[in-house]
Amino acid sequence: xxxxxxxxxxxxxxxxxxxxxxxxxxxxxxxxxxxxxxxxxxxxxxxxxxxxxxxxxxxxxxxxxxxxxxxxxxxxxxxxxxxxxxxxxxxxxxxxxxxxxxxxxxxxxxxxxxxxxxxxxxxxxxxxxxxxxxxxxxxxxxxxxxxxxxxxxxxxxxxxxxxxxxxxxxxxxxxxxxxxxxxxxxxxxxxxxxxxxxxxxxxxxxxxxxxxxxxxxxxxxxxxxxxxxxxxxxxxxxxxxxxxxxxxxxxxxxxxxxxxxxxxxxxxxxxxxxxxxxxxxxxxxxxxxxxxxxxxxxxxxxxxxxxxxxxxx
Amino acid sequence: xxxxxxxxxxxxxxxxxxxxxxxxxxxxxxxxxxxxxxxxxxxxxxxxxxxxxxxxxxxxxxxxxxxxxxxxxxxxxxxxxxxxxxxxxxxxxxxxxxxxxxxxxxxxxxxxxxxxxxxxxxxxxxxxxxxxxxxxxxxxxxxxxxxxxxxxxxxxxxxxxxxxxxxxxxxxxxxxxxxxxxxxxxxxxxxxxxxxxxxxxxxxxxxxxxxxxxxxxxxxxxxxxxxxxxxxxxxxxxxxxxxxxxxxxxxxxxxxxxxxxxxxxxxxxxxxxxxxxxxxxxxxxxxxxxxxxxxxxxxxxxxxxxxxxxxxx
Numbered sequence: 153x154x155x156x157x158x159x160x161x162x163x164x165x166x167x168x169x170x171x172x173x174x175x176x177x178x179x180x181x182x183x184x185x186x187x188x189x190x191x192x193x194x195x196x197x198x199x200x201x202x203x204x205x206x207x208x209x210x211x212x213x214x215x216x217x218x219x220x221x222x223x224x225x226x227x228x229x230x231x232x233x234x235x236x237x238x239x240x241x242x243x244x245x246x247x248x249x250x251x252x253x254x255x256x257x258x259x260x261x262x263x264x265x266x267x268x269x270x271x272x273x274x275x276x277x278x279x280x281x282x283x284x285x286x287x288x289x290x291x292x293x294x295x296x297x298x299x300x301x302x303x304x305x306x307x308x309x310x311x312x313x314x315x316x317x318x319x320x321x322x323x324x325x326x327x328x329x330x331x332x333x334x335x336x337x338x339x340x341x342x343x344x345x346x347x348x349x350x351x352x353x354x355x356x357x358x359x360x361x362x363x364x365x366x367x368x369x370x371x372x373x374x375x376x377x378x379x380x381x382x383x384x385x386x387x388x389x390x391x392x393x394x395x396x397x398x399x400x401x402x403x404x405x406x407x408x409x410x411x412x413x414x415x416x417x418x419x420x421x422x423x424x425x426x427x428x429x430x431x432x433x434x435x436x437x438x439x440x441x442x443x444x445x446x447x448x449x450x451x452x453x454x455x456x457x458x459x460x461x462x463x464x465x
Numbered sequence: 466x467x468x469x470x471x472x473x474x475x476x477x478x479x480x481x482x483x484x485x486x487x488x489x490x491x492x493x494x495x496x497x498x499x500x501x502x503x504x505x506x507x508x509x510x511x512x513x514x515x516x517x518x519x520x521x522x523x524x525x526x527x528x529x530x531x532x533x534x535x536x537x538x539x540x541x542x543x544x545x546x547x548x549x550x551x552x553x554x555x556x557x558x559x560x561x562x563x564x565x566x567x568x569x570x571x572x573x574x575x576x577x578x579x580x581x582x583x584x585x586x587x588x589x590x591x592x593x594x595x596x597x598x599x600x601x602x603x604x605x606x607x608x609x610x611x612x613x614x615x616x617x618x619x620x621x622x623x624x625x626x627x628x629x630x631x632x633x634x635x636x637x638x639x640x641x642x643x644x645x646x647x648x649x650x651x652x653x654x655x656x657x658x659x660x661x662x663x664x665x666x667x668x669x670x671x672x673x674x675x676x677x678x679x680x681x682x683x684x685x686x687x688x689x690x691x692x693x694x695x696x697x698x699x700x701x702x703x704x705x706x707x708x709x710x711x712x713x714x715x716x717x718x719x720x721x722x723x724x725x726x727x728x729x730x731x732x733x734x735x736x737x738x739x740x741x742x743x744x745x746x747x748x749x750x751x752x753x754x755x756x757x758x759x760x761x762x763x764x765x766x767x768x769x770x771x772x773x774x775x776x777x778x
Contacts, residue, residue: 183766190764204518278765405759412758412765416751417742419769424737427777429730438729445725446718451503452591452725453496456732464740465778 157188189286200310228284308414344375470501502599513623541597591728621727657688
């Protein structure tokens with residue numbers, strides 16, 4: 153076994169950081185180490201957290217982390233959000249709150265860019281989840297922002313997905329209606345000291361009543377004021393309950409299978425697209441075809457046929 | 466030439482709708498028709514519009530469309546945003562404003578879902594742009610929402626990208642700082658009757674000063690109050706100026722080349738991933754490997770190697 157592999161398995165922070173960087177740079181070494189550590193994964197509970205900007209996701213993660221740390225659990229935090237305080241996009245107050253976490257050796261924070269040219273959820277997120285998991289982290293938070301695919305993709309990675317809503321942002325409810333309501337395992341109405349919290353909770357509840365009408369488990373709604381640490385204990389209890397539900401119903405295994413499938417899709421996509429668009433073997437041919445498309449000498453579909461014909465058996 | 470092809474080229478709405486549906490369903494007929502119409506594309510001006518929820522993108526598109534219609538131009542609108550009024554996510558007031566547009570035969574509106582399981586910007590967006598273009602639409606609007614990849618990907622499709630900002634949403638400026646500032650060809654400070662508009666304009670201006678310090682063209686900032694149709698004429702003038710700039714500097718050709726490259730990437734990605742994950746030839750093998758990954762008998766990277774080895778020459 154590679155030296156980095158065994159250090160990562162022992163939870164060594166520097167080796168974890170090193171391996172994440174190797175993975176982000178598509179270094180061939182990363183692939184080898186990822187193979188080494190795969191058998192040691194599957195123990196961490198992955199919690200996805202999503203919600204619009206300003207909903208207080210990062211502060212909530214800080215509070216949850218503090219509570220989990222008091223239980224002696226270790227934490228990994230992955231922020232896939234350029235505006236997250238974890239990604240350096242913080243206001244001063246937030247930064248101070250984060251400081252405590254960043255000083256704690258039981259907490260590892262990593263922010264990841266959104267995906268590059270060739271599509272997909274920040275592709276290294278799967279690797280980072282595996283790395284944190286293998287390194288013995290008990291809880292892994294994955295933070296995403298926005299309405300869009302990242303928000304929906306998060307359920308492929310997370311065991312438990314929290315959707316954060318804030319009173320008075322009519323937007324949030326619009327978003328839920330628009331199709332992301334199915335992804336929540338727990339709704340968190342954050343900033344619950346704001347005006348309109350009863351109405352927000354009632355609106356979310358009526359959505360839950362519709363979506364969960366034929367389901368065994370009704371998505372719970374927890375109110376939090378994360379800046380005052382209120383509701384955090386209740387939220388942790390609900391996460392625990394959800395975890396037990398997943399285990400009892402064997403949903404956890406299904407979830408994990410979805411994650412591995414999604415990871416496999418991502419690895420294959422990345423490899424094939426790199427092969428076609430980055431390697432010199434095909435690059436010139438591709439360039440030539442794009443020129444021909446521009447000059448209307450060929451259409452994009454026929455060009456795709458030509459390229460695919462060259463690489464497939 | 467296929468019958469639908471020739472009808473699309475004549476601008477027949479029913480055939481346009483039909484072809485878009487065929488394309489969304491990956492019908493083999495669509496591919497054939499797309500080949501027919503490709504030589505007739507390249508004339509429309511594609512305007513990308515992005516901004517957070519509540520920034521008034523759809524109302525702005527309505528107002529711009531009305532103004533272009535008065536110039537006798539025809540319009541295609543593509544909404545890649547589940548919360549857009551164009552996608553049915555409208556409040557009553559918005560819906561009434563849209564009504565006028567939907568009744569106009571010179572305007573074709575289509576909303577597209579965000580991408581599916583296998584990644585990428587809603588992949589049919591490229592086809593819809595080509596279809597609108599070939600059918601003779603002069604202006605094509607592409608509306609996306611959120612912080613995230615869709616917002617950045619839009620520049621691969623658009624000739625001119627408008628980034629909409631609203632006073633008082635500190636979020637918007639944060640977003641700009643976080644990396645999407647490079648994508649704007651024109652900044653639109655919408656809802657410019659709100660408090661804080663001077664500060665917002667000043668903040669955007671200082672960002673422009675930094676980003677464009679060494680550029681020939683400084684990104685202009687236009688103030689609009691789209692509900693009162695204010696600033697629309699100025700905005701249309703700026704769009705026209707940008708178009709002329711693109712033509713003079715030959716940037717338009719470069720932009721189009723990027724769009725075709727991006728489209729080619731998308732077609733190839735879709736085909737390869739469908740081949741591996743949907744066709745029976747590989748499906749069973751893939752299922753088996755995912756099971757093995759779940760049981761830690763193999764790691765995802767080695768599984769990817771096995772699959773890729775089976776399909777490549």
